[in-house]
Amino acid sequence: MGLTSAELIDLVLDAGTWTSWDTPPSYGEIPEAYAADLARARERAGTDESVVTGEARIAGRRVAVVLSEFRFLAGSIGRASAERLIAAVERATREGLPLLAGPASGGTRMQEGTPAFVQMVRIAEAVTRHKAAGLPYLVYLRHPTTGGVMASWGSLGHVTVAEPAALLGFLGPKVYEVLNGRPFPSGVQVAENLFAHGLVDGVVPPDELAGLVDRVLGILALRPPAGRAASASERVETNTVPSSTDPTVSVSTRSAAGGLAARPADVDTWDAITRSRRTDRPGARALLRIAAADVVPLNGTGQGERDPGLIIALARFGSAPCLVLAQDRREQAHQPLGPEGLREAQRGMKLAAGLGLPVVTVIDTPGAALSPEAENGGIAGEIARTLGALVNVETPTLSLMLGEGNGGGALAFLPADRVVAAQHAWLSPLPPEGASAIVHGDSDHAAEMAEAQRVLAVDLQRIGVVDRIVVESPDAADEPEAFCRRVGTVLEDELLALLTSGPGEPTARAARYAG
Structure with a gap:
């Protein structure tokens, strides 16, 4: 005993x-x-x-x-x-x-x-x-x-x-x-x-x-008082006007004064993809270690499954509380994100909604698992269910594109009230090499395909998918602590605005992808 x-x-x-x-x-x-x-x-x-x-x-x-x-x-x-x-x-x-x-x-x-x-x-x-x-x-x-x-x-x-x-x-x-x-x-x-x-x-x-x-x-304890309902006008404003305009911190769609914020220097698509794949690039673990506080790791679905490629944790960025669902680049190098990880993410969304916490998803993945085990585990269906859950969850949501963003495993973590991206982050239906293989029959045209598919964060910002871009000076891997702290500052800023405005409507979350 x-x-x-x-x-x-x-x-x-x-x-x-x-x-x-x-x-x-x-x-x-x-x-x-x-x-x-x-x-x-x-x-x-x-x-x-x-x-x-x-x-x-x-x-x-x-x-x-x-x-x-x-x-x-x-x-x-x-x-x-x-x-x-x-x-x-x-x-x-x-x-x-x-x-x-x-x-x-x-x-x-x-x-x-x-x-x-x-x-x-x-x-x-x-x-x-x-x-x-x-x-x-x-x-x-x-x-x-x-x-x-x-x-x-x-x-x-x-x-x-x-x-x-x-x-x-x-x-x-x-x-x-x-x-x-x-x-x-x-x-x-x-x-x-x-x-x-x-x-x-x-x-x-x-x-x-x-x-x-x-x-x-x-x-x-950092949650806003229960029953604080946001008006429709507040929700629209949160989706269009960021509160920080410091270009050393982030690049925003519009400044608080209404003008366009300064943009980073033009980014070469293939150079960005190469930088995002550096093994020494800071991932979600570094972000939580450097920029977050009071991190409480959680584990599994509660139903007999866990995926080491997913980090689920309670945390705060400054004074902004949240539940983090992060793709772990280190673990995915050994075991790609599988259906178990997606079911774990769904558990996290339900938990966040039940506790009144915003959800922060972190996209940094070479792609979901491609294996007989993943197919038998229903990975396509779990991507669909995770997408549906994130679009409809009744709590504020924030997506962070931190690095690689390959395929459905990345897309499942994207739909949110606000989307922040690192300067060299990107999103693609397949790895550029895979897209080249489909179109050209080889991988030699990967850089060309990536450019044509407009995969970069800055491309996605132009069509309204990304709201803010966090500058890398010149590369997150060369300044991991400073970069993570900049990201943490932006996350706190965005989360505090979302906690004031409340969750967006599912239709509004989906509408940004129409353009």
Whole structure:
């Protein structure tokens, strides 16, 4: 067994801030044997039930907390503990508090049977309603968490992390062995394996949990007040007038004064493509490391998939919070972006909308995976679904063209309320060599094809696809820190404007591609 609920309270919460919300449990008429079990459990655990609830502060922020006490009948959920848990979730929702859950349970209390089992429906509904109110629900899966608890409030987090080496799964291994006459395979129901399969966002020691919660809540605290609706005129203006006109920072379609901003020197198409492919060019990881703060990496679809070619993270650029969906050029050199990564991006969009955060997509890809596995995984359909999700997501969106932009894998990350591009970024239906092969039967005409197809950021700016271009002086690879900081400044500027105006309409997002 891991830490008790009392030990976790002492370790994670600000000292002296814990206030219990619990009232004495009520059981009604119960068998004497069960009453004796409860008495022994109270003595052993030092709590009056398997769940303790209350509020406290983490890094000074008020937080509602629900924790299992495994020493009380293996943390099992009966009707009394379910009532306590539901009451705490509903109070957190009423009071507008973020909710931190720390389950450690074997599941439903067998002494109460099905009447206890069906309480998971009510618990799941209460948690879902809390999330629907735009309030954070953070889950720390402790050792062990199985059964109905894992299949309800343990698996509904906006952000879910797990205790190292924790036993986590649906069916307890002892039950499996009794039912099947053989032990459950080792290494499956363990936190680290769940992370490898994209089922949890991280594996975090208890003494690092407070810092993680602080970063998440710090990002979310920067959101504008709920219910701030933008008018149609505000949304149109955000799509046409950037707020920065400094040509050392970015090149914009129009300056705030209404005139055209200065443009960079003419860019040779093939030279830009060559520069974008430099192995030392800063990618999304460098951008997050240099220009972002309070980065909280997330992981996977939550449904058994993850793609190392996609970075999904909560972050802030200056005072602007966001959820980042970034194509990772380093990982894609070994494993191209596959259907799993696109499904992971879709999870990120839903998460951002649920939390009221803008989405920042980062395009930097040599192309989506071209393989039998990708085809069997439905990559074409996932590109289509990602496009549809990004066009329709009900939260502000910003696309950053950072480098290479090959094919449907790049296009899926493009449609947004605002589009920013690095000076040497580009977008093409195929790698120029591929386009040359189709038209000329060889790759010798790649530079010619790239020029003819108008793939550069500056070409896309002329037709209204790109709003702002971030200058490279002369090449991002030669000035990685300065370049990333310039990009970060532009992203903060754009995000703050989007947070004021609100999300654009899907038709407006799509209209920019008509011209």
